[in-house]
Amino acid sequence: MTILRTTLCSTTLVCLLTLSANASIIQVNTSSDSFELNSHAMNIMGATSPYLTTDDLALAHSIMDDWGIDTNGKITILPVNTNAGLSFLTLIDKEAGGGDTGSNATLGLTSTASSTLGMYINDATQDVWQLIQPPFGAQTLGATFTWGSGESGDGFAWADLSYGDFFSYSFNNLDGMENTFDEDAFQFVSWANDGWEVVSTNGFNIDGTSVFTGITIPGPPAAMLIAALALNRRRRRH
Secondary structure, eight states: OOHHHHHHHHHHHHHHHHHHHHHEEEEEEEESSSEEEEEOOSOOEEEEEEEEOOOOOOOOHHHHHHTTTTTTEEEEEEEETTTTTTEEEEESSOOOOOOOOOEEEEEEEEEEEEETTTEEEEETTTSEEEEEOOSSEOOOOEEEEEETTTTTOOOEEESSTTTTTTEHHHHHHSSSSSSSSSOEEEEEEETTTTTTEEEEEOOTTTEEEEEEEEEEEOOOHHHHHHHHHHHHHHHOOO
């Protein structure tokens, strides 16, 4: 019986590690809310890092439109299974697919994440940005996004996330057009009930900032294995 339990424990751990590497749920914590975001597949981000193409942005917006999610005047944030692995995608305003149409809107971002993650940014040769990558620990992106709010947008993503990867975001609404963003500028989108839906919204603080954090967590199969492992340990104690 001891051998059987040991084998079950070992098998559970192996399965858990395998599922953890393919984590697809992100736990987000804002100043006023906490929620989970489930990922789903999009055929985007096939280019070499750090290049997030305008075509990719336009496709993501088109998919949001198909599910009745308006991205114009919004900062839309969602987890997506992409060609670069599980990615946490930020869509800034709406991109129609024609590229930049002037420059009258500006948004600042500082984001720190696990050092193992890849990074993609739209307009990588035009936006002002810097990625600080120390030899160990976390990496930090500092960026100023600029775009024409009429027909174009901008975007950014951390890529190749796995279980336990973390990140923080600090946005700063700079001196762009006064009406670039809606009152509820931020919308967090999740895959649920076989479709994309908005699960939480909030706006900038009175000082023009917005901060949130996130971490990848196990999906339901991995959570079940964790419970099974805990149950097996309790039984062994009796």
